[in-house]
């Protein structure tokens with residue numbers, strides 16, 4: 051009876067593709083043997099001297115390298131036995147294998163020996179789409195492969211299928227060992243995968259993730275954790291589990307449409323292409339709220355942009371009759387502060403009267419005005435709303451409030467379960483809408499990290515705990531999977547309050563900060579950084595991104611890099627599209643929830659990061675500074691394998707100070 055579970059790596063799957071068909075068919079048997087007993091006592095395996103690594107014969111020519119521990123056998127890679135396979139000393143001693151029981155099979159189907167870098171036969175055999183063949187056949191070394199504008203998945207398959215040229219097999223297997231593992235439920239699933247019957251395998255969750263997923267809860271559940279701890283992953287698996295448990299109508303939601311777009315692929319991989327048919331709705335709160343609003347109030351409304359809101363606010367302040375000294379104080383607060391006060395303090399919480407406004411506990415904005423001023427702000431708010439309405443405009447917050455009123459009146463709960471990712475950026479009204487749309491409050495899952503809140507919103511969870519009947523449970527994820535150990539140690543030092551989580555055992559370079567005011571040289575250095583990172587981690591160069599605090603700066607870098615021969619493109623918030631053919635330059639604000647192998651953050655310069663908003667109160671400046679520090683923290687935490695930051699030499703950012711005090715960053719002045 052088998053007692054070991056099997057996990058696999060992408061490299062194992064990719065290298066299985068190199069196998070001739072007859073040998074592929076042998077894999078389930080080999081895996082079954084390992085399931086029964088992965089130790090050399092099984093009569094088929096050999097331990098590699100000096101390291102915790104084993105190999106088992108697939109056939110005379112092919113070896114499967116694996117590890118085992120805690121009742122799990124992890125299949126790393128299948129390697130064809132040639133002179134390269136046993137480059138290293140430890141692996142050289144194969145004489146002992148000769149006495150083992152070897153599976154003898156006719157290996158005629160093996161591939162022809164290679165003359166050029168890649169051959170059409172190989173590409174066909176590895177099932178690389180035809181459209182890429184011409185470009186792939188034109189290259190003559192591995193480095194060129196990394197710069198081809200084709201989907202990263204195919205480049206990774208080719209790299210895994212080719213014999214390693216630079217690294218020893220031990221080094222290569224060590225790298226593979228640190229990558230994600232997937233669960234192979236049945237030995238025969240590998241054959242089904244190779245025949246196209248199975249498209250994906252499920253990730254092997256960590257113990258803490260597994261525990262949260264299987265927890266029986268009668269309350270809303272909040273899953274907290276720092277960047278990269280797998281909160282989104284858990285949200286996907288939670289959705290899958292809910293379906294398995296028989297829940298028919300599930301809402302999966304998050305903060306904006308571009309993140310919804312990003313989630314579609316992993317959710318489909320886990321659940322299937324027909325999400326809607328399976329009962330999973332993927333929508334933002336605002337999509338849901340406007341659907342509800344339109345059903346009652348019709349389609350004839352215009353959504354007020356920030357510019358319109360500010361313009362109307364300016365005209366109200368200009369025209370309103372109040373004591374001049376108070377008016378001056380209000381003007382001194384600044385239009386941006388006033389708009390935040392209206393949208394974040396008043397509307398996002400659904401405040402309906404001046405009394406209520408005066409009594410609420412403060413959060414979000416740093417500065418609390420005096421009572422007299424607050425009364426006038428309320429008056430301005432009422433007038434501002436009237437002007438907006440007269441001009442046919444409404445705010446997103448207004449739509450949410452109205453939708454909530456409708457839901458409260460009509461009791462239109464529709465979802466059996468709701469999963470919310472990035473809940474820290476949803477307002478109390480938004481969360482309340484979602485709670486009301488859930489038929490049962492005990493199937494309500496949120497993930498959040500308050501250190502990653504980009505808005506000045508209060509954390510709706512705390513608010514709901516205080517003011518509503520929804521008492522929930524909180525669970526925390528502690529292990530981060532995203533970054534190398536070096537990046538994982540460095541970015542938390544940007545915010546002193548953040549504790550370093552426990553990190554994956556992936557290793558890389560310490561992240562570098564280069565201080566220079568020579569922007570042309572900066573573009574050249576960025577190109578070198580991407581080239582070196584891509585080569586070091588054997589990942590396609592176009593998986594790298596540049597994150598900029600300012601559009602013009604970003605556009606300049608995109609132009610300059612393209613000029614230096616590395617195709618690059620600036621993409622704004624609304625125009626994100628993951629490209630395989632250029633380096634993307636993105637705004638700092640737009641990368642929440644995303645991750646990239648190589649990240650360059652530019653603009654660590656006083657005036658850019660942080661960028662002071664003039665005219666705001668001193669307490670408010672402090673809050674703004676905190677927000678921008680968080681933005682920098684989030685940007686750096688997106689980097690999976692290598693991170694480079696650029697700042698000014700002559701106007702260094704104040705955010706640099708705490709980073710000089712530790713040993714986690716390499717700081718260089720040019």
Ligand SMILES: Nc1ncnc2c1ncn2[C@@H]1O[C@H](COP(=O)(O)OP(=O)(O)OP(=O)(O)O)[C@@H](O)[C@H]1O
Pocket residue numbers: 229230231253254255256259275276277278279280281282283284499502530531532642643644645687
């Ligand atoms: N058990 C696991 N094994 C391997 N990789 C994992 C595991 N859990 C998560 N990951 C990987 O870690 C990375 C981060 O996961 P995820 O995006 O879910 O984190 P997050 O907590 O939502 O991060 P953020 O708050 O920064 O958005 C992803 O690449 C994911 O595949």
